[in-house]
Amino acid sequence: MKDMIKITFSLVVMFIAAGIIMTTVFAKTAPVIKVAKEKEETEARQKMMPDADTIAEAGTWEPFGKRGKYFEAKKEGKTIGYLISTYGKGYSSYINVLISTGKDLKIKSINILGHAETPGLGDEIEKDNFKKQFDGKSLEQIELVKAEGTDKIQAISGVTISSRAVTKGVKEAMKLLKEKYGVAQ
């Protein structure tokens, strides 16, 4: 009985102390992290669309059950293109991709914002020679192939699942953009 009280006391005191430490650190860092994250996201968008003077959120959508946003980029009040963030279901994570397109809905560039694929293998999708393949493509041209020397998207050897996830995510995003903005232009 005496032991029980001692054990309980020892654990409770420790857990309360640890709880206080973690809460304090969290309270101190959470606002800093939030601001930094938002800044990084804004910067990522501006980098993909350097000509625009305003990038306004136009709505949200749900690629593969995740929450993505899309944006209209404007210059002097005229729409010059669109940005959309999308997800693809990869080997061990959802791959977050940001796409910028022109007004003609052709891809300007894509960027991998976040993923947790196999380090050293799946993260090859971050490399330029994979991402650059998407540049200038329209919805119909986005298709993954394993053969070399085509005008389609070529999968990275050994990284098929992650390559496919990126391609699928981009394709879904382009479909949505076409639905929203394709007919009017």
Added chain:
Amino acid sequence: MSTTPSYWHLFRNGIFGENPVFRLALSLCPAVAVTSGLKNGFLMGIAVLFVQTMANVTTSLLRKFIHPKVRIPSYMFIIATWVTVTDLGMAAYARDVYAQMGLYIKLIVAFAIILSRSELFASKNKVTPSFFDGLGMGVGFLLALVIIGFFRELLGKGSLWGYPIIDTKPLLIMILPAGGFFAMGILMGFFNWIDIKFFGGKGASGAGGSHG
């Protein structure tokens, strides 16, 4: 502990005598997972070095207070607190580094090597020796990851720290998990061979006494 080994001895013990990966064969899971590249291995090693040292010091400070019957949950809590503090601190104030290491830091909570040093060493020793033991173990782990990562990246991708060295990928399997075990097994054997050949197989009992 009857004799008190010098601090240098304690530090060296973690690197050679009881290297976490090559000797104690602890925390092999992360050692395989993150060593597909030199850089990943190095960053993970640094994070472990920090948490290991801090957890050892904290455990040692609280060793009289922690009830022996509930010591494991207590150690886990100390480790988890340090990992959380490191994770949040880096996410807020060192975002560049965090972008590279964020994936790995949270994994450290479940590292066998950190828990085992709390149990085997820090809970029985004063703060300063515990600090050096943690430091040595951390550096030993870091070195092991760097060596494994070096060979795996060079052979698997033909590059080092992300920079291409040779133009081909000689052995793609080396960056896959199977290759991780190959590399680790061969290096482990190599270290044992050196130990037997040059030190008469005494290396494993290194500083001695740390098994308590």
